[in-house]
Amino acid sequence: MTLPQQGNGVPDAESPLEGLEVLDLSSALGAYCTRLLADLGADVIKVEPPSGDPMRSRPPFKQGTTGLEASLLFASYHANKRGVTLDTREDIALPLLSELTAEADVIVISPSRRAPLAGFAWEEPSLSWAPHNAIVAAITPFGLTGPMREFRATPFVSFAFGGGMLHIGKPEGPPVAIPGQPLWDYAGLAGAVGIMAAVRARARLGGQVLDLSVHEAATAMDFHIERYDAEGAGNRGRAVGIGYPPTGTWRCRDGSLEVSCHQQHHWEAFLEMLDHPDELTEPALADPLIRRAAFEGLREVIAGLLADRDVLDLFERGQAAGLPCNPLYSVGQYVRDPQAHARALFATTTKTGLGSVELPWKAFSSTPPLLSLRRPAPCLGEHNVDVFVDELGHSPGELEDWKESGLV
Amino acid sequence: MSERLPQALEGLKVLSLGAFVAGNTAGLLLAELGADVVKIEARGRPEVLRTPAYAIGPPVTDPFGVPQTVMYGTLSRGARSLSLDFRNERARPTFLELARRADVLIENFAGPSLARWGCGFDDVVASNLGLVWLSLSGYGRDGPRANYLAYATNISGYMGLTSLSGYPHGTFPDYVTATTGVVAVLGALAEVQRTGRGSCLDVAQIDAMTQLLTPVLLDPLVNGIEEPWADNLVPGSWLSGVYRALGRDAWVAVELEDASDWSALCRFLDRPELDTDDAAVAGGYRKELDEALASWIGERTAHTATHLLQKVGLAAGPVQDSEDIWRDPQVRSRGFAVNLPNPDYGPLHYPDSVFRLSRSPGRIERSGPRLGQHTYAILRDWIGSGEDELASLTASGAIYQAPEEADAEIQAGH
Numbered sequence: 001m002t003l004p005q006q007g008n009g010v011p012d013a014e015s016p017l018e019g020l021e022v023l024d025l026s027s028a029l030g031a032y033c034t035r036l037l038a039d040l041g042a043d044v045i046k047v048e049p050p051s052g053d054p055m056r057s058r059p060p061f062k063q064g065t066t067g068l069e070a071s072l073l074f075a076s077y078h079a080n081k082r083g084v085t086l087d088t089r090e091d092i093a094l095p096l097l098s099e100l101t102a103e104a105d106v107i108v109i110s111p112s113r114r115a116p117l118a119g120f121a122w123e124e125p126s127l128s129w130a131p132h133n134a135i136v137a138a139i140t141p142f143g144l145t146g147p148m149r150e151f152r153a154t155p156f157v158s159f160a161f162g163g164g165m166l167h168i169g170k171p172e173g174p175p176v177a178i179p180g181q182p183l184w185d186y187a188g189l190a191g192a193v194g195i196m197a198a199v200r201a202r203a204r205l206g207g208q209v210l211d212l213s214v215h216e217a218a219t220a221m222d223f224h225i226e227r228y229d230a231e232g233a234g235n236r237g238r239a240v241g242i243g244y245p246p247t248g249t250w251r252c253r254d255g256s257l258e259v260s261c262h263q264q265h266h267w268e269a270f271l272e273m274l275d276h277p278d279e280l281t282e283p284a285l286a287d288p289l290i291r292r293a294a295f296e297g298l299r300e301v302i303a304g305l306l307a308d309r310d311v312l313d314l315f316e317r318g319q320a321a322g323l324p325c326n327p328l329y330s331v332g333q334y335v336r337d338p339q340a341h342a343r344a345l346f347a348t349t350t351k352t353g354l355g356s357v358e359l360p361w362k363a364f365s366s367t368p369p370l371l372s373l374r375r376p377a378p379c380l381g382e383h384n385v386d387v388f389v390d391e392l393g394h395s396p397g398e399l400e401d402w403k404e405s406g407l408v
Numbered sequence: 409m410s411e412r413l414p415q416a417l418e419g420l421k422v423l424s425l426g427a428f429v430a431g432n433t434a435g436l437l438l439a440e441l442g443a444d445v446v447k448i449e450a451r452g453r454p455e456v457l458r459t460p461a462y463a464i465g466p467p468v469t470d471p472f473g474v475p476q477t478v479m480y481g482t483l484s485r486g487a488r489s490l491s492l493d494f495r496n497e498r499a500r501p502t503f504l505e506l507a508r509r510a511d512v513l514i515e516n517f518a519g520p521s522l523a524r525w526g527c528g529f530d531d532v533v534a535s536n537l538g539l540v541w542l543s544l545s546g547y548g549r550d551g552p553r554a555n556y557l558a559y560a561t562n563i564s565g566y567m568g569l570t571s572l573s574g575y576p577h578g579t580f581p582d583y584v585t586a587t588t589g590v591v592a593v594l595g596a597l598a599e600v601q602r603t604g605r606g607s608c609l610d611v612a613q614i615d616a617m618t619q620l621l622t623p624v625l626l627d628p629l630v631n632g633i634e635e636p637w638a639d640n641l642v643p644g645s646w647l648s649g650v651y652r653a654l655g656r657d658a659w660v661a662v663e664l665e666d667a668s669d670w671s672a673l674c675r676f677l678d679r680p681e682l683d684t685d686d687a688a689v690a691g692g693y694r695k696e697l698d699e700a701l702a703s704w705i706g707e708r709t710a711h712t713a714t715h716l717l718q719k720v721g722l723a724a725g726p727v728q729d730s731e732d733i734w735r736d737p738q739v740r741s742r743g744f745a746v747n748l749p750n751p752d753y754g755p756l757h758y759p760d761s762v763f764r765l766s767r768s769p770g771r772i773e774r775s776g777p778r779l780g781q782h783t784y785a786i787l788r789d790w791i792g793s794g795e796d797e798l799a800s801l802t803a804s805g806a807i808y809q810a811p812e813e814a815d816a817e818i819q820a821g822h
Contacts (some may be wrong), residue, residue, distance in 0.1 A: 004820065014599055014602075014603070016595045016596065016598035016599035016602060017595065017598055017716065018602075031613060032619065032620075035590055040595040040598070044527055057644070058520060058644045059643045059644045060623070060626045060627045060630070060631065060643070062630055062631065063630075063631045063633070064542065065659055070642065072626040072630055072782075073613035073622070073623060073626065075624065076622045077622070081500060083745065114721070129784070132722060133620075137775070138797075141624040141794045142738050143742060143764070144738070145444065145741070145742060146738045146741040146742045147624075147737050147738065147741055148737065149738075151718050151723075152718060152721060152722060152723040153723055153725065154642070154645075154665060154723045155642075155722060156640070156642050156648055156663045156665045156723075157661050157662070157663055157725040158725070159661070159662070159724045160650070160659070160725040160726060160727045160728065161725040161726070161727065161728055162728070163728050163730065163732075163733050164577065164580065165576075165661070165727050166657075166659075166727050166729050167577075168573060168575045168576075168577055169573070169574075169575055169639070170574070170575075173639075173641065174639070174649075174650035174651075174652070175650055175659055176573045176574075176575065176639045176640055176650070176725045177640055177650075177661070178573065178577060178580070179572065179573075179623060179637060179642075180620065180622065180623030180624055181583075181623065182580070182620045183619075183626050185620045186583065186584055186587065187762075189584065189587040189588055190437075190587055190751045190762050190763070192591045192592050193437060193441075193587065194441075194593070194762075194763045194765060194770075195590055195685055195765070195766075196595065196597075196598065197416035197417055197441045197594060197596035198416055198765055198768070199598075200416065200417070200594065200597065200598070200601075200623070201414075201416040201417070201418075201768060204414070205414060205416070205553075205767045205768055206767070208765045208766045208767045208768065209765070209766040210763065210765050210766075211764040211766075212762060212763070213738075213742070213762065213764075216739075216744055216759070216760075216762045217762050219733045219736070219739060219744070219759065220762060221579065221580070221583050222578075222579055223464060223478075223479065223482060223730075224483045224729075224730040224733040225730075225734060225739075225744075225745045225757050225758060226464060226478055226479075226756060226757065226758055227464050227478075227730050228730040228733070228734040229734070229756050229757040230464045230465040230478050230753075230756060231464060231465045232731075233464075233730055233731075234729045234730050234731030234732075235656075235657055235730075236729070236730070237657070237732070238502040238575070245629050249531075249565075251774065255472035257782070258551060258561070258562060258565040258566075258570075260558075260559045260561060262559070262561055262815070274779070280506075281499070282588075301801065319553070319556045319557060323555065323557070324546075324557040324558050324559055324562050325562065326558065326565050326566040327565075327566065328565045328571060329565070329566055329567065329568050330568050330571045330572075330628075330634060331567070331568030331569075331571070331572060331621070331624055331625055331628050331634065332568070332628040332634035333568065334567045334568040334625075335625055335628050335629050337553075337566075338551070338552050338553075339547055339548070339551045339552060339553040339614065340614060340618060342550065342551030342552060342553075343548050343550065343551050343612065343614070343615060343798065345614070345615055345618045346618075346629060347578075357630050358629055358630060359622075359626070359629070359630070360537055360618045360619055360621075360622045360625050360626075360629070361619075363588050363591070363592075363611075363615055363616060363619050364588060364589070364592045364609060364610065364611040364612070364615050364616070365549075365550070365610040365611075365612075365615065366592065366596065366607050366610060366611075367606060367608045367610075368607060368820075369608065370595050370596060370599060370607060370609075371591070371595075371639065388550075
C-alpha cells in the first residue's frame with residue numbers, strides 16, 4: 001500500500017466533522033480535545049475570559065515577542081479555532097451562553113472551584129443553559145462525582161496522582177514528571193473519542209453528558225489495578241531494567257544507540273547490524289539467559305564493537321536487519337531528523353503578533369487526508385464581531401457596552 | 409443484572425489484528441463503547457502477550473493448552489476471539505468475507521503479511537469501499553524511516569523524551585497512539601457517513617507523541633533554543649517540585665501556578681515575610697519557601713500533606729503507586745475498579761471504561777477471551793456460515809473453535 005504525501009495546510013483535505021458546532025468553554029484540560037475536533041473540520045469557538053485564556057501567559061514564547069499573542073503554547077493548542085471573549089463565571093453571562101449554545105452540537109467544559117461556570121452546580125452536574133440534544137463533555141482532573149471531585153490539579157500534579165510518575169527518575173531521587181500536559185492531552189484524546197461516539201449515536205440517543213476524568217484515564221494505563229489485585233504489587237521502584245542483553249543504551253562515536261533485543265530474531269538482527277563479529281559468534285549466546293549470565297564480560301565486548309561506529313549508520317543498518325533500535329536523541333535532534341518533516345508533523349502558520357512560525361500540528365496521516373489546518377489560533381476576541389453581531393444579531397453598540405462592563 | 413443501557417457504538421463491526429499494548433488498546437476503547445470487536449489469532453501462534461513473559465502472577469494455560477495471561481486478559485477485554493490461520497489457504501476467503509462486512513480493521517504488525525496472503529488493504533477495499541483501515545506503527549508508513557521497528561521505549565528515546573528526563577516512560581506512547589488511532593477511526597467513520605468512502609489511517613507513535621510533546625518541542629522548533637530541562641520545574645509556574653514525605657519512597661508533588669497560590673502557601677506555612685505578588689521578588693525567595701515546604705511535608709505522610717494543602721486550595725498530590733490507586737477514594741467512590749470472572753486465572757479487578765456517557769456509558773462485560781472462544785459464533789453472526797462449512801474449515805485447520813462444553817463447565821464453576 002502506498003500513501004500519498006500530505007503537505008502542510010492540506011488544501012484538499014476532507015472535513016469529516018464539517019458543520020459540527022463546538023463551543024469550547026474549557027481550560028487547558030479541553031484544549032487538545034477541541035483542537036482535534038477542529039482539525040477534523042468542526043467549527044470550534046473558543047471562549048476566553050476578557051483578560052485572555054491563562055495559556056496566553058504560559059511559555060514558551062516566540063523570542064523577541066511579548067504580550068497576549070506571543071505564547072507558542074496557545075498558538076499550538078488553539079489553532080483552527082475561532083475565539084470570542086466572555087466572562088462565564090457569573091450569572092450575568094447566562095443569556096449570552098444560552099444564545100451561543102442554542103445551535104451547538106457539542107459543549108466542552110472543565111469547571112473547577114477556581115474557574116466556576118455560570119449555570120453549573122456540582123450538586124447536580126448539568127448545565128441549565130445547554131440544549132437538550134447537545135453533547136456536553138466535562139473534562140476535569142477527577143471527574144464530576146466523588147470525594148475528590150473539587151481537588152485542585154495541574155498537569156504536573158495529575159501526573160503524580162495517576163501512577164505514571166513513580167517509575168520515572170533516579171532510584172534514590174524524586175520521581176520525575178513528563179513535562180508539558182501529557183495526561184491532560186491524553187484525557188483530551190479520550191474526550192474526543194467519547195464526544196464523536198456520542199455524536200454518532202445522537203439520532204438514536206439524543207444529547208448526553210460525558211464525565212471524563214483525567215485521573216481515570218491515567219490510572220487505567222499500565223495495569224495498576226490488575227497488578228495490585230493479582231499479586232499485591234505496589235511500588236515497583238524506578239530503575240526497572242527489562243529485557244536481555246544487548247537491550248539498553250550504547251555509546252557510539254557521535255552519540256548513543258538504544259537497542260531493544262526482546263526476541264530471538266532481534267539478536268540475529270543485532271549480529272547482522274555488526275556484520276557478525278567474531279567476538280559474538282558463539283552459538284550459545286543466542287540464548288538470552290546465557291547472555292544475561294555472561295553480561296559483565298559481554299558488556300565490554302559489545303561496548304568495544306560500538307564505540308567507534310557512527311550512530312546514524314547503525315540506526316539504519318540495524319533497522320534494515322530488523323532490530324528495533326534508535327539514536328538517543330535530544331528533542332532538538334528529533335525535530336531536525338527528516339522523518340517528522342517527511343510526515344509533515346509540523347506546519348507553518350502565520351498569526352498576528354507572532355508572524356510565521358512552525359508548530360507541531362498533525363496528529364496522524366490518512367488517505368484521503370482527514371485533517372486540515374485552516375486558520376491560526378485566534379487573537380484575543382478576534383471573532384467577537386463575527387459571532388455576537390453577525391451571527392447572533394446583536395448591535396455593535398451592545399457589544400461595546402458589554403466590553404465596557406467587562407462582560408466581553 | 410440491571411437493565412442494559414444502550415451503547416454509543418452498538419452495531420459497529422471491528423476486526424482486530426492489533427497486537428501488544430497499542431494494537432489491543434485501540435480495540436478495547438471501541439469495545440468499551442459497544443462495538444463488536446473480533447480479535448483474530450492463529451491457534452499455532454497466539455498473540456505474544458499471551459506468553460508467560462507477559463504474565464502478571466503465575467502463568468496459566470487454558471484447558472486446551474493455549475497460554476493466557478492477565479496482561480492479555482486486560483488489554484483484550486471486551487473483545488471476542490476468532491481463531492483463523494492465514495497460512496492455511498482456506499482461511500483467506502473466510503477472512504475476506506469477514507472484512508467485507510467490517511466497518512473497521514485494526515493492525516500494527518500484520519500489514520505486510522496480510523498483503524502477501526492476498527488479504528491486504530487493496531484486496532479488502534476492493535469489496536468494501538467504506539472500510540476504515542487503522543494501521544498503527546512506530547515511525548509511520550511513509551518517509552525515510554517508514555516501517556522502522558520500535559517499542560514504546562525506542563520512541564521515547566528517538567523523540568528526545570528519554571534525554572529530557574534521563575529516563576524513558578515505557579508504555580505511555582502506546583496508549584497515546586492507540587487513542588489517537590481511535591480518534592482517527594471515529595473521524596473516518598464520520599466521513600463514511602458523509603460520503604460513503606472509507607479511509608486508510610496511518611497513525612504513527614511519533615505523530616501522536618509529537619502532539620503531546622508540543623510544550624517541549626516549541627523552543628527547539630521555533631526559537632532554535634535547546635535548554636536542558638530541569639526535572640519537575642514547570643515553566644511559568646512560581647514553584648513546583650516533588651517533596652519527600654514520611655514513609656518509604658513516599659513523595660508529594662506541589663505546584664504554585666501564580667501569585668495567589670504563592671500567597672496561600674506563605675500564609676499556610678506561616679511565613680508572611682516571603683509573601684509577595686511580584687514574580688521577580690518571589691523568585692528570590694523561592695529557595696526559602698521550597699525548603700520550608702520540604703520540611704513541612706517531610707514530617708507528614710504523602711496523603712496527609714496532600715489533604716491539608718488541598719484544603720487551602722493548593723494543587724498538591726501524592727506520587728501514587730499501584731496500591732495507592734487500588735485504595736484511592738476517588739477510584740473506589742466512582743466504582744472504577746470492576747471485578748470480572750476469567751475461567752483461567754480467576755476473577756480480577758480491571759479499570760472500568762473512562763467513557764462515562766450519561767445515556768450510553770462505556771462498559772466492559774468480560775475479560776479477554778480464550779483463543780478461539782467465539783470462532784463459530786462470529787462466523788455465524790457475521791457471514792452466516794453453516795455447520796457443514798464450520799466443520800470443514802475446522803477439519804482443514806483453517807479455523808479453530810475452543811471446545812465449548814468444557815468452556816461452559818468452567819464458566820459455571822465461577
